[in-house]
Amino acid sequence: MKLATLKNGTRDGQLVVVSRDLKRMRAVPALAATLQQALDQWADVLPGLQAQSDELNAGTRPAEVFDPARCAAPLPRAYxxxxxxxxxxxxxxxxxxxxxxxxxxxxxxxxxxxxxxxxxxxxxxxxxxxxxxxxxxxxxxxxxxxxxxxxxxxxxxxxxxxxxxxxxxxxxxxxxxxxxxxxxxxxxxxxxxxxxxxxxxxxxxxxxxxxxxxxxxxxxxxxxxxxxxxxxxxxxxxxxxxxxxxxxxxxxxxxxxxxxxxxxxxxxxxxxxxxxxxxxxxxxxxxxxxxxxxxxxxxxxxxxxxxxxxxxxxxxxxxxxxxxxxxxx
Structure with missing residues (x-):
């Protein structure tokens, strides 16, 4: 599973799941809004994140194009x-x-x-x-x-x-x-x-x-x-x-x-x-x-x-x- 953070005007950005080939992505606000939130609740959100990753890799559903130029650091600020x-x-x-x-x-x-x-x-x-x-x-x-x-x-x-x-x-x-x-x-x-x-x-x-x-x-x-x-x-x-x-x-x-x-x-x-x-x-x-x-x-x-x-x-x-x-x- 690959995870990134998009710049969205906030300090911590928006978490997205990214396909293995780095071509497609999907935001997952229902699971976690930010990567830090996902890490804080890892055991609970991991199955859902993995399911999103599998879908992206299979290409079975529409997804946004992943553009690294839109990325913040995956953890824009860390503890x-x-x-x-x-x-x-x-x-x-x-x-x-x-x-x-x-x-x-x-x-x-x-x-x-x-x-x-x-x-x-x-x-x-x-x-x-x-x-x-x-x-x-x-x-x-x-x-x-x-x-x-x-x-x-x-x-x-x-x-x-x-x-x-x-x-x-x-x-x-x-x-x-x-x-x-x-x-x-x-x-x-x-x-x-x-x-x-x-x-x-x-x-x-x-x-x-x-x-x-x-x-x-x-x-x-x-x-x-x-x-x-x-x-x-x-x-x-x-x-x-x-x-x-x-x-x-x-x-x-x-x-x-x-x-x-x-x-x-x-x-x-x-x-x-x-x-x-x-x-x-x-x-x-x-x-x-x-x-x-x-x-x-x-x-x-x-x-x-x-x-x-x-x-x-x-x-x-x-x-x-x-x-x-x-x-x-």
Missing amino acids: QWLDASSYLNHVELTRRARGGEMPPSFLTDPVMYQGASDEFMGPRDDIVATSEELGVDLEAEIVVVTGDVPLGVDAQAALGHVRLLGLVNDVTLRGLVVPELAKGFGFVQSKPASALSPVLVTPDELGAHWREGKLHRVMEVSLNERPLGRPQAGEGMHFHFGQLIAHAARTRRLIAGTVLGSGTVSNVGDEVGVCCLVEARVREQLREGRMLTPFLKHGDRVRIEMRDDDGASLFGAIDQTVRIEGARA
Whole structure:
């Protein structure tokens, strides 16, 4: 089952069920007006949502055309946004870029922070910044959305609380990261709003490619219509999503609608490219002695997507243009 949220002038938008091929959709106000409402009542509304999904996939009844340009983020605002760094190759490279090393504890204890969840951008919304000097970067990641998660859940049981999966562009302002982290209190200004994929999908839609808490598909990232990275998301993920959820729930419950990110997808080696620009820059520094890749500029276009074996888009594409406020057109 695939779910999306349409912009309708309200903060939380309108929930729609979307066909597997991302061509048709249907609003379901009698079941749930918003995705958060559906997550709050998941056991009660799931059969009805699944029935609508089956009808859409069968094409037996009229439906509206699905247009990602009409989409808000599936969860335009969420109760919680937690982002991990489970791809340790990315962690090592970015810490090296800041002149540091990866502590041994990172191998046994996940790195995670709580980000701003009051606004998620839609998949076609502009990436807005006040200056290119801030070092605007993209980060292509996988996200899961949970139901209610009990305190102290173990990693295996935690996977049973995954309701939906999707993609996120976790925008980072690299010029603010180092001075902000030097204060010892975490990200705030260096982490503006992130963008979610047009649809989120239930785990069963992914078949055998969702296994052992990892999504074994290629993350496709392009910049200005040129390939930037094609890493396999199932490789190099040191902590799977069950472990990440259990880490977050070690001392508190998680509420339905919690969004949890994998961290930037990253494979060892240069041949598959990268999912963020700072990683490209560090690889250049190590390989050639200097950083050549610039951060995002006004007018740059970022696209993030995953496909199935037949080349069909699983979540729809995050397709954003960078807009620097005050920049010349």
